[in-house]
Amino acid sequence: MKEFNAQEQSSATVIDGKAFAQKLRHEVGSQVASFVGAHGRPPGLAVVLVGEDAASQVYVRTKMRQAEEAGIASFAHRLPAVTTEAELLELIVALNADERVDGILVQLPLPDHIDEGGVIEAIAADKDVDGFHPRNVGRLATGESALVPCTPLGCLLLLQDRLGDLTGLKAVIVGRSNIVGKPMAQLLLKAHCTVTMAHSRSRNLADECRQADILVVAVGRPGMIGSDHVKPGATVIDVGINREELGEGQSRLVGDVDFAAVAKVAGAITPVPGGVGPMTVACLLRNTLYAAQRRESARQKASELDVSTKGVAGEPG
Known part of the structure; x- marks a missing residue:
């Protein structure tokens, strides 16, 4: 982008977020293809929508479409507005345990009868691609690696x-x-x-x-x-x-x-x-890929540790 020069122009350079987001999505797509080649599966994003809010429905459709275009597997869960908090939390527990899912996004706002804070805390921190979980908030504040x-x-x-x-x-x-x-x-x-x-x-x-x-x-x-x-x-x-x-x-x-x-x-x-x-959705895809990479890295380290410690303590007598 051309730098501002008051002598050359009287108005600011307009930062084209749409073009930058398109470039970022393309980069994510290339990295997703490499991830699939290395691990035999695509990163997975689960999006949960509760209720019929029109703006939220548009956002969810956009997120799902762009995820699929980048090669990310998408799982949509559309729940009626009368869904109870207990039912929503039950779904989140299932998604936390789902090996296909690397990222979980619960579209906000939620209906008034559901506690948003409790729902956010129920999402596994390593699948919190919104970056709202207290653990990720704390990691960011202390300069550690986090989903942002x-x-x-x-x-x-x-x-x-x-x-x-x-x-x-x-x-x-x-x-x-x-x-x-x-x-x-x-x-x-x-x-x-x-x-x-x-x-x-x-x-x-x-x-x-x-x-x-x-x-x-x-x-x-x-x-x-x-x-x-x-x-x-x-x-x-x-x-x-x-x-x-x-x-x-x-x-x-x-x-x-x-x-x-x-x-x-x-x-x-x-x-x-x-x-x-446009950058918000592109960064959601980036976070989903990052979460998938972190999960596979942790799985690999755990596997290596398991192999290296087998037999160390000997067989029980």
Whole structure:
């Protein structure tokens, strides 16, 4: 991507998340083919959808289709909204034990009568391709190997593609959710950025944001970030997806950033749609492959250990 030069252009480079995601899916597909050749099976992804939420159904169809295109075996479990928490947990226990399944994703939100936290904790941590299990959250926070939430992972990959080495850059994250804001901070810290977390109640928010070389916004408020929040030349990642009603039954998707205004100041910016969104699904496929590779590696190590220790203690007398 061409670097921003204020003398050459008056608007930011638009970061094409859709194109990058397509490239990532192709890379995952190539690695999946190698995995199948080595292990005689494809990685497996189980997606669980409870209820009839229209947006969730679209997301699930997209995930399943792209998984299959990458050579990943997909297992869809569509349950009615009246499914009890006990029934859902029973399914998760079965999927945890299913050798065909390397990754389990329970599509959120769940119906109100089901405890999301309990469901997330029931998923085996090594199959938690959403990266929401407390064990994976803890591993990420302590710098250990972990399955990482897909959206912040996608943001990091876009930033590294745009900027290369992120060491020493000042990053400001607006939003403190467990899904995006907090894991994004951990990833950027691991990349050696200086990180500030801000949110809707931060004082002097615009002043904080203007310090950033990297500005990541995930608050769910359309157009909250304007040109006065952005340092000239900064890279802006807009995670927000909001539906704006235009009247007469028409609507459009917009981000948390006022794109038209900020594009005149920033060095680079992700659009909505077409920015971070496609990266989320691509990173889900990447996580599923990674989970499969880790499981096979652990299985191989266990097999080697079993062989090396046979007979060590001798036969019982």
